[in-house]
Structure formats: C-alpha cells, structure tokens
Amino acid sequence: MAGLWRKIRNTGRVAEPTPERTETGSKAPELGGSVQIRHVDAGSCNGCEVEIASAFGPVYDAERYGARLVASPRHADALIVTGPVTRNMEVALRRTYEAVPEPRMVVALGDCARNCGVFAGAYGVAGAVADVVPVDVEVPGCPPRPEAIVEALRGLTGR
Amino acid sequence: MTPLLQVILVVLGAPLLVGMMRQVRARLEGRAGAGVLQPWRDLRKLVRKQPITPDGTGWVFRMAPLVLAATALVAAAAVPLVSTESMAGVSDLFAVVALLALGSVTLALGGLDTGTAFGGMGASREMTVLALVEPTILVSVFALSVRADSTDLGAIVGYTAEQPLTVVSPVSLLAAAALAIVTIAETGRIPVDNPATHLELTMIHEAMILEYAGPDLALIEWASAARLSVLLGLLASLFAPWGIVTAGAGVVAVLVAMVVLVVKVAVLGALLAAGEVFMAKLRLFRIPELLAGSFVMALLAVAASFFLA
C-alpha cells in the first residue's frame, strides 16, 4: 500500500496536455458534452482495439473530454465499430445499432471499418460498416493513432 | 423546512459528489479526469434521449426507476444532514434502512422483469448482499441507539452533538467501522462491486440496469448518486455531528451547517475514492466474509455499549 502510494506520488500526472482541436464545434450538440460509447468489434484484427484501449488509457485520457465506454448499447450514444463487417457479425451489428436510443451516432474506426481495407472482397466479409448501418464519423488509419481517435471523439463531445 | 433544504442539497449535490470521486480517482491514476460536472452533463443528456421499453417488460420495469428515486428522495428528507430537526415518524433509522432496501428491491424486480440472464443475475446478487448487510446495519443501530435511548436519527445525532466525547468511545468506533463497510456494500463500491466495470459476469448493480435507457437510466444514475450521498452524509452526521443545527436555528447557522455538510461528505467521498484505487474488487463469495466481519464489529459495539457503560 505504501509502495503504491509512493508510486502514485512519484509518477504524478501522466496525461498529456490537451492538444488544440483542428476544427471546433460538435457533431452532436444535443449530447451536450457527454458521449457514452459502446464498442463493437465487427471482425477486427484487434489492432484498432489496442489503439482504443490506449486512447482511453491514462496518457491520452479520452474520458476527460466527456467520452466514456459503457457496457450496454442502451446506455450508449455512439457505437465505435472496428473491422470489416463479417457475415457473422452483420445482423449483430444491425441489432446493436437498433438497441441504441436516439439520438445515436456511429463511428467507423480504422480503414477496415471504412472500406474493408485489406479484407475487401474476402468471402467472409459482408461489407464496410456504412453498408450495414449509417456512419456519422470515420477515422482513417490502420490502425488509427490514439490521437486521431481522441480527435474524433472530441468532435462528438465538442470539448 | 430543513428537510426540504436537504432534499435540494442532495438533488443538486449528489451528481457532483460522484463527479468529484471520479476526479479523485482519475488524478490518483495519473489521468486528467472529465471534471466534477461530468455526471450532470451525463444526466442532462440522458433526459433528452429516447426512452425504450424492451419487448416483454411491463409496469414493474417502468415503475422501478421512479420508486428507486423516490425512496432516495424520502431518505434525503428524513436523515438529519443539516439539522437534527427531522421528519417525525419517518426519520427512524429502521424506516430509512427499510426505505433504501425498498429501492433496491424495486430495481431488482426491474432487472428480473426483463427476463435476461444478466438482469436475473444482478438481481440475485443484489438481494444476497442486501440480506447479508441487514443484520450489520440493525445491530450497529442498536449500539448507537442505546446511548440516546431512541432509534430516531435526529435524537441519536443530537445526543452525539451534545456529548462530543462519545465519538471516540469504542462503541462509536466499532459501529462506525461496521456502518462504513455496509455503506460500501449498499452503494455498490469497491471492494463489493465495481461501478465502472464493463464485464457483465462481475457486475452486481450494473447488471440489473443493462436494459434501461434515456430518462429511466437518468433516474437510476441519479438515485445511485443520491443514495451514496445520503449514506455518506448519515455516516458524517452519526460520527462527526459537528456543525449540525438543532431545531429553530437561524438562517446563518443553517447556511453554515450546509457548508459543513458539503465539506464532510466531500472528504468522506474523497477518502472512499482514494481507497478504491488501492483495492481490487473481492470475489463474490468472499463478500459474505467481509460482511460477517462487519457484523461481528457491530455485535462488539453493542457489547461495549452495555459492558463499558
């Protein structure tokens, strides 16, 4: 316990200073600076998941802008979808989208989610996220850098 | 008059307390944190969102958030937080405990009404914890009520306020430890339950509310925050009743009492949040041992109140 306390004191704050936003305003003003997010892995290679975990980790700390990961789509305002949508996940993704109360947003995270990336045309892939549910925000990259993810989330929270 | 003031204070302050606790945790973890106002932003957004009635649910599911929040409101009015002048006939400790239990029960029924495995699981666990918490609460109340010869909260707090030295007696210390543990269990904090968990299999409270959305969810979130504030406020009033006013106090005294209350609850909340950083959640079947320990402390408190009196 004392060791942990010393570590907390010595480490101090690890969150990086808030970067300037490239664009101002919010894509979802109705949400008023609070966006709960349900993450859906529609067939990702888990590269994007690592970056999401990093974006919500102490260094980038996406929570400080009012974004938070939640356990149920009923609690969510936005879905973060990663990976190309596989056939097995197509219905599940649609149902998850339907489970979210309005107003609802969808973030297609990573190149696979935007346009199937290297998996385009593969036999198990049903299509990009936009083919299944309406997409509001796209984050390019394979995988996208945590800064890009945080920037996209700030676009939703407006902070 | 003061019950109304207390209700207003709890209504406005409860989300801030949760925000403050999250902020403390964030800072200790090296993060920046979303700010103290974030729970209020969440609530504002939730009431603007669309309510959802899942298929196969009925009036129990719909009523549960309302009753839960109503019990929290009544408890906020009945507990002596600012003033020992209390709602006669409601401010009895048994009544308050039973009211809070009623809130948990309705939420558990709401979880069961969905018919999902998670709803049932959360309800089952919540009821198990509730059943095991009850003896500790009532026996520690017993210990505290012996001195004041009453289970009325106003009387107990008033007695302690008049005799400040009783706070450091073994009775008070043991009862305080026991009640602190049950407060943690009742409000679903670490090490009994993790309010921030995303893993359904480890959930207690969260598992029951997975189906709630929009304003219903806002009510539940607010009610959880309010229960936490009321219970922390009650702990503060029972074991550190300084600054609390008695019936017929002036406006200035009441204002001072409100400020003191806010400070006390904030300190307790910060301590709780800091403690959570140092602890991991207990396994579900370790929780009974923790609660049995608190029960033994409560029994010792009663014994102390008799043999050391």
Place this chain on the structure above:
Amino acid sequence: MTGSLFVAALAVCVVTTVAALVVPSWLRSAVTGWGTAGGGALGVAAGASTLAGGRWAAWLPEVLPLAGVRLSLDPLGGVFVAVTGGVAVCAGIYAVGYARESGRVVQATLPLFVASMLLVPAAATVSTLLVGWELMALTSLLLVLAEHAHRAEVGRAGLWYAVMTHLGFVAILAGLAFFAAGAGGEAFDQLRGATLSPAARNVVFLATLAGFASKAGIVPLHVWLPRAHPEAPSHVSALMSAAMVNLGVYGIARVGLDLLGGGPQWWWLVVLGVGALSALFGILQAAVSTDLKRLLGYSTTENMGLVLVGVGAAGFFGPGSALAALALTAAVLHVVNHAGFKTLLFLSAGSVLRATGTRDLDALGGLRSRMPYTTVLFAIGALCASALPPGNGFVSEWLLLQSLIHALPSSGVAGAITMPLAVGVIALSAGLAVATFVKAFGVGFLARPRGSGAESATESPPSMLAGMGTAAACCALLALAPAAVLPGLSAILPGAPAVSGQVALRLNGVLGTISPVLIAGSLVLAVAALLAVLRLISTRRVRRAARLWDCGAGPMSARMEYTATSFAEPLQRVFDDVLAPESDVDVTPVRESAYLVERVRFQARIPDRIEHRLYEPVLAGLKAVGRSARVLANGSVHRYLAYGFYALTGALIVLAVLR
C-alpha cells in the same frame, strides 16, 4: 351481544356443514363458500366486540358427557377469534370459485374446520380446549387429504401431519392433565389460582410448549408444515397457515402468560430461542425453495418464529413492564399482519396453481400480462411479507425491534447477550425474507413464461379475485392505519396501551415514533414530483419498443432466463454449511470411448436438514424395531399357543409372589 355473535358464528358454520351435505353439487361450493365467509364475518364481529370490552361466558353441561363445555371470551382469545374469522371470510369467498371441483365431504368439512378454530380460543376448560383442538386436527387432516387420489405426495404429507399433530396433542394433553390434577379442577379459573411446585410448573410449561409449538410449526417440530401446507387445497392452506398455526401461539401465551402467570426467565429465553431459530431456519429454507407453496409454508415457520420472539421477550421482561406490553403488542400485531398477508399469498398461489397447474417457480413466469390482477395482489402480499414499508409486516417488525432494542439497559447480562443476537436474527431473517419474496414475485410472475402451463394461463374467476382482494384490503388497512386495530390489541394486557397515536404511532414508556401513512404518503408524493420534473425537463421523445438486448445474437428464449434455483444459488452457497444441499452428477459415456460423454444428468436437492438429521434416524430405528418384532410372529399356531401359555404362567407367578 358478544356471546350471541359468537354462537351465531358457530351456528352458521355448523348449518353450512349440514347444508353442504344435502344441496346439489352445482350449488355446493357457493353454499359452503358463502356460509364459511358468513361464519367468519360473525367471528370477526364477535372478536371485535370482545376487544371493545364485551365479555361472555357460557356453560353447556349437556353437550359433552362428564365435563360439559365451558366457553368464555376474553381479549386474548378475542384476537384469535377475530383473526380466524377474517381469514375464513377471505378463504370462504375464494372457495366459491376455487373449490367447485372438490368432493362433498371435503367441502362440508371446511366450515367445521373454521368452527373448531373459533372454538379453541374460546375454550375455558382443559377438556373443551382439547376437544376443540382434536376436532381442529381431524378436520384439517381431512382437508389436507382432499386431493390424495390425484397425487401420491398428499398421502405422505397427511401421514406426517397426522403423526406430528397427534404427538403434539399428547404433549398438550399430558401437560394440561398434570396441571389440572395439581390444581384440583380443569376450569381455567381454577388453574389460574393453582399453586404448583416450581418443578411441576416447569413440566407443565415445557410439555404444553412442545405441543403448541408443533402446531405453530416451530423448529424442530415444523416438519409437517412444509409438507402439509403445499399439498392441501390453497384456501385450506390459507386457513391453516394464517389461522391454525396462530393457535399454537395462543396456547403458549394462554398457558405460559395467563394460566401459569409468567415464570422464570429461562422459560422465556427458551421460547425466544426457538422462535429465533425458527425464524432463521424457516426463511433460509424458503429462500432456497422452488415450490411456491412450500416457500410460503416455510415463511409461516419464519413468521411464527418472529411472533414467538415477541412472546418470549414479553415473558422475559415480566408482566407489568412497559417493554413487555410493547413486545406482546408487537407479537400479536404480527400475528394479525401475518394472517393478512399469508392469506393473500396462499390464495394468490392457489390462483396461479389453478391457472398453470404447477407450483414450481422454475416453470412459472410471465403471469404479469396473463393474470394481471393476481400479479398485483401477490405483489401486495409479497411487499407485506418482506417487511418493507409501506407494507404491514414492517409495522409489527418495527415494534418488535423497538421492544428488543430498548431492553438493553434494564435487562441484565442475560438480556445484554440475548437482545443483540435476537436483533441480528430478526434483521437477517428480514433480509432473507426480502430476497425470498423478490424471488417468488420476480421469478414467478415477471418476465416470460418458462413452461407451457404458465404460457396458457388465464385470469381466475371474480369470486377468487374477490377473496384475494378482501385479504389485500385488510393488508392495506393494517399497513396504513395500524392505529385502527392497536387499541383493541392492547386490551389483552391490563394497564396503559403500549402504543398510542393515530397518524404517527408513539410508543409509551420508551422513545419511538413511526408513521406508516407519512412514509407511504411521502413516497407517493416523491414519485409524483419525479414524474412532473421528468415531464418538464425531458425532451418528449416518443417511447419506443425494442428487442431485448441479446448481445446481438439470436432471440432470447425463456430457457435463458434466471430461474428460482439460479436466483437462490448465491444464498445457497453462502449458507452451504447450514443447508447442506445434495447434488448428484451422473455422466454416461458413449459406448466407444470413456472420454466422450453421451449424457450428463445433474440433480440437486436441498433437503430439510432437521428432518434429515433428527427424524430420519428415529424413523429408521422404529422401522428396525418393527421388523425385528416380525420374528415373533412367524405364523406358527404352536408358537402363538406357547405365547399364551407363557403369558398365563407369568401372570400367575406374579400374582402368587404379590399375594
């Protein structure tokens, strides 16, 4: 006035019995139902007028040979007469629709059963009490056996009940006969004035305590209760569980507090101890039970245990103290409250049983939309039974806790050790009761049906709903305005009433105030305020229906729901050492390889541990004795002649020696 009401009640019951035997079958259930309800209503009136100050005594020398029948009504008996009457009203109205299919004898026995239960608390001699007691046992046994032709378990339950109730009867008979012999007369007035040696008093008290406790379903004499109550028709279960078991408490209070006039403190510590044990054991078994009516039966054991804690505390504090008055008031109020909600719960369970054909909670569910009235009524009963405000159980448990808590400074070391433990036991049993009734209501009535019976359920006929509604109305009255009955209850004890006040109940002699109306009112107010605020601030998006959140996978089936067994699993694990559940896994591998599983059979059972450990060895021993006795009778006539010869010779030798 009191007397004529009481006699009228008995007369209506007897006339109904006769009428039930002669009227055609299509009219029978209406006649017995309404007749029983009428007799019950007169019983309530008689009890109420007794509590209001009316007294009555009668001697009917020619009714019974030798002793005659002596009756008298005093407030203690009046309470139980009124409670029995109230339960009979609800059960009678309910039976009009429920008992249509029952046989002639069964229907005719019902009013007789009610009459015997009215008779017991009015008895004023030992013989009258015993006759009433035996009549009650026999009629209830007949009613328990009503469905013996349909289910084999009914016969077994009836056997257990018959044996236990008669062992209890023997204990009461022995105790009271000994008492009467010592007192030189069997009238209660003579018993009150008797001077017995302390040892004789101990014998009388312990013998009658055992007998009466077995009727009240007190641990460890409760084993008949969770068997007989579920197997009886539901209106009979209600009468047994809400009215008959009370008479066990009546007996303990009558003999211990009244006839023996209190006693040493250890008597009452024993009563308090068995009460606490019953409360805990009963509710633990109820919490893990999956049979709805068995669960309610165990809950009866719990509540009778709580009542005995109150009675024991009252005896412990000694007559005349304010705390004793408070404890006894709490106990009697809990008897009344328990009668109210247990009637409601058993009748609702009967309604479910009629509609679904099953009592198994694991096969129920989804009744909320199929049986809306039954669901609401059961919810009211469950709220009351879990001792949460604004239910009626909360008020009496609050009074009980107050009497225990205020005892600490004054009751010495024995009290200082007992009272906190008693409070802990009451608290734990209250907590477990909450879990139990959340399970019973949440699993039994909410969500979706788990079996075909529940799926095709329809609402019960109006007469059944009316019976349940009457019970619910009584519960609501007791919950919101206990002040309406409390003055009557405090008439049991001489001196000032323990509780006063109309809106807020104030304790006399100790500090304590509670206002059930204010609690309920402020809750309603808070709900209204919240609704108004939500309406004001939420942007009125239309509420939308949606699929259940199934994690995006296929539709949720009823088999995925939590069942009563799974709901109780954490509790079962926590109390593993007490409950000692048995499970049994049977793995059948395929023929080709021992490593490939073809079938797994899993069986779990939570037996009643007391029955298991205490009764089964005795029964096995008896069986062994019986079997060894068979050696004596092997069918040989010579041997029997030899027995006769030896017996005769033996008798002659004995006579010769004695001469």
